[in-house]
Amino acid sequence: MTYPEAPVREAIERLTAPYQIDNSVEANQAVLDRYSHVWTPDIRILDADGTELYRWNGYLPPAEFAPQLIAAVAHARLRRKEYDKAKELYEEVLRRFPTSLIAAEAQYYAGVSAYRATHAQGDLLKSWHELEKSHPESEWTVKQNF
């Protein structure tokens, strides 16, 4: 079980207004169609107006779910142009869960968030150089374009 674990519960309660929806219930199909639901587990991060800002499919154990959720909210904040909030959350992933599967992506976007906030190229390159060192085999290191 993933949700009862303290780091997962803490991240959900701190960062989100949580809602579970059963895909076997006929009355839920309109909502599920609205979000083009296909497969569970299916996790969405939505704006308060219902706009989807991030999604992922698939089971994650607690040690991966917590950093993935924090990064998901960071992605959502980034898309809302809340760059400082996004950067803070990506850095939380890197600080608390440096070996998690999402860490390389968090490092990549920590740099993007910093750059979007300051427009200082050095902020981007500092984070991306760190990514090269910490995750040389990651797809996110490949995706660096400098």
Place this chain on the structure above:
Amino acid sequence: MSEIAWLGSLDEAQRAAKDGGRLVLMDVFNPG
């Protein structure tokens, strides 16, 4: 061990998100 206080509907979650400056987490699950 305490449990997560899941909200009762998507509308309720959206209202809570708006009031609390948070984002909605929607978890689609299958009980089977």
